[in-house]
Amino acid sequence: MIILENFNAVLDYVEDHILEELDINHLAGIACCSVYDFQRTFSFAAEMSITEYIRKRRLTLAGAELRRDGIRVIDAALKYGYDSPVSFARTFQAFHGIRPSEAKKSNVLLKTFPRMKFQIYMKEVNEMRIIEKNKIILIGCLGKQDAGAVWGKWEEMTETYDITYGITDNEGNSAAYEVRFYTDGGEHIFAGVEVRQINSASSWEYLNVPAALYAIFEIDQKIDQRSQYDAVNKWLDENKTAYKRLVWDANGKVNPSEFVICQYDHRTAGKFKKDRIMEMWIPLEKTTS
Numbered sequence: 001m002i003i004l005e006n007f008n009a010v011l012d013y014v015e016d017h018i019l020e021e022l023d024i025n026h027l028a029g030i031a032c033c034s035v036y037d038f039q040r041t042f043s044f045a046a047e048m049s050i051t052e053y054i055r056k057r058r059l060t061l062a063g064a065e066l067r068r069d070g071i072r073v074i075d076a077a078l079k080y081g082y083d084s085p086v087s088f089a090r091t092f093q094a095f096h097g098i099r100p101s102e103a104k105k106s107n108v109l110l111k112t113f114p115r116m117k118f119q120i121y122m123k124e125v126n127e128m129r130i131i132e133k134n135k136i137i138l139i140g141c142l143g144k145q146d147a148g149a150v151w152g153k154w155e156e157m158t159e160t161y162d163i164t165y166g167i168t169d170n171e172g173n174s175a176a177y178e179v180r181f182y183t184d185g186g187e188h189i190f191a192g193v194e195v196r197q198i199n200s201a202s203s204w205e206y207l208n209v210p211a212a213l214y215a216i217f218e219i220d221q222k223i224d225q226r227s228q229y230d231a232v233n234k235w236l237d238e239n240k241t242a243y244k245r246l247v248w249d250a251n252g253k254v255n256p257s258e259f260v261i262c263q264y265d266h267r268t269a270g271k272f273k274k275d276r277i278m279e280m281w282i283p284l285e286k287t288t289s
Helices: 002-016 024-030 035-046 050-069 073-079 085-096 147-158 226-238
Strands: 128-133 136-144 176-183 186-195 205-209 212-220 243-245 257-264 277-286
Touching (some): 002 035, 024 035, 050 085, 073 085, 136 176
Antiparallel strands (some): 136 205, 176 186, 176 257, 243 277
16 A cells, blocks of 8 residues: 555654654655645554654663763764754653663663554454344434445434433443444435434334344444455355345345444443444354254
């Protein structure tokens, strides 16, 4: 991938010019993107800013040189881009846990932050389990083909209509559900949340999801998902003699078809936003032997 190659070229450049003043605009140029996109993408992929990455690499190299060559602290400070030995010593101690003058001792441990390399991380699903689930009631919107448009309609309606009997956790968060039906007429999508009962006077649509046996797969949204979906299809193929896909008509709303439920919990936002785990529920029936 070109993006991957460009960002690794940035890391190569940083390593080759680690003792020089590194300009963010120049690094963004190597990555072939704007400064804003470069900083945002780097921070997402590395889970730290480019500035923090450079700082950690310089402190690693400074510690190694103090230990190996015994250079003076003031020389190390100037060499690795610090205006004074005081600021260098403060940053060095925060990173390594010891003062620069102690780095020369053989009995102390220095922290090491190795150079990075961006790679495409491919994996299979995190976890898979088969569970019997009771009927659930969803409140939301039904649409066709475009999930974004369906959720857009959901957002518009939540500004006007309240959701009654909604099921939430202890923090007041609701899991979001996306039910996809694969019919001859195209894909239909229902987006919403779980409720305890139907309010007949509500302006919302309801979906009574049947009790069924579900194969539940955890999908990590932080990384490439293609290999995870391949793993799901592989499992379905390998177990097709024991299980078949359940067919359902969404309470008469669509033609009878196979369907999939995607559950997104509240960790996709707020303080748990790094835990982007989606559960894919595939309803099954045991085949008769």
